[in-house]
Amino acid sequence: MIFESHAHYDDEKFDKDRDLLIQELLSGRICTIMNVGVSIESTKTTIALAEKYAQVYAAAGVHPSDVDELNEENWLWLKKQTEHPKVAAVGEIGLDYYWEKDKTAQEKQKYWFMRQMELARECSLPVIIHSRDAAEDTMKIMQSIHAEEIAGVVHCYSYSPEMAKEFVKMGYYIGVGGVVTFKNAKKLKETAEQIPLTRILLETDAPYMAPEPYRGKRNDSGKLIFVAEKIAELKGVSVEEVEETTRKNAQELFRIEPFK
Ligand code: NI
Numbered sequence: 001m002i003f004e005s006h007a008h009y010d011d012e013k014f015d016k017d018r019d020l021l022i023q024e025l026l027s028g029r030i031c032t033i034m035n036v037g038v039s040i041e042s043t044k045t046t047i048a049l050a051e052k053y054a055q056v057y058a059a060a061g062v063h064p065s066d067v068d069e070l071n072e073e074n075w076l077w078l079k080k081q082t083e084h085p086k087v088a089a090v091g092e093i094g095l096d097y098y099w100e101k102d103k104t105a106q107e108k109q110k111y112w113f114m115r116q117m118e119l120a121r122e123c124s125l126p127v128i129i130h131s132r133d134a135a136e137d138t139m140k141i142m143q144s145i146h147a148e149e150i151a152g153v154v155h156c157y158s159y160s161p162e163m164a165k166e167f168v169k170m171g172y173y174i175g176v177g178g179v180v181t182f183k184n185a186k187k188l189k190e191t192a193e194q195i196p197l198t199r200i201l202l203e204t205d206a207p208y209m210a211p212e213p214y215r216g217k218r219n220d221s222g223k224l225i226f227v228a229e230k231i232a233e234l235k236g237v238s239v240e241e242v243e244e245t246t247r248k249n250a251q252e253l254f255r256i257e258p259f260k
Contacts, residue, residue, distance in 0.1 A: 036059040036091055
């Protein structure tokens with residue numbers, strides 16, 4: 001069984017067939033889905049999905065590209081959501097300098113990244129970190145706030161294998177998705193090879209990041225099998241071992257009991 005550690009099924013790209021698709025996935029090979037909030041609004045829709053399906057859990061958080069919407073009023077609301085029984089993580093939070101080149105705006109991302117990390121510490125929840133083109137600042141912030149005391153995953157990992165080992169040293173998991181199946185994904189393939197399987201989580205980031213042979217199409221957790229196969233090939237282990245180990249990793253990180 002596969003634990004989907006990062007999806008956005010509340011995204012409008014699933015408006016036409018959301019329920020059908022989720023039911024199909026959960027009655028098949030997918031045991032659990034972590035649906036991840038990226039904004040105040042999507043934290044609401046994520047929690048609603050988690051309330052509807054026993055096997056769907058929610059991450060509450062605001063993505064670096066959406067931190068402009070945060071203020072003291074909705075911060076209190078966000079904080080309150082961490083008490084919800086189906087909220088199992090704070091995320092996705094972090095830094096994204098690919099889409100944000102402006103220094104002042106980057107400072108704002110750092111501020112809310114740190115605050116959301118502190119929130120996770122306060123409520124003893126793991127974090128789901130989004131970090132793009134911001135390796136150095138992400139690491140600096142994590143070191144300065146002693147992120148090793150907070151559990152978490154660096155999702156959609158895009159940096160070097162060396163950097164991945166630094167995150168692993170801090171106790172973090174590395175989220176590996178469809179990109180690992182791309183021909184030109186040399187760094188991610190090396191990362192998957194070099195870090196232990198006990199530190200890898202399977203993720204789609206659905207509807208985005210579909211693996212080969214579906215690259216560019218709408219992604220869903222059913223396609224995680226292609227990611228599991230590629231990791232198995234890179235590590236010289238069976239697909240079953242990849243599925244089982246990454247499932248246990250996610251259950252341990254998010255403290256979720258197995259369903260089947
Ligand atoms: Ni995401």
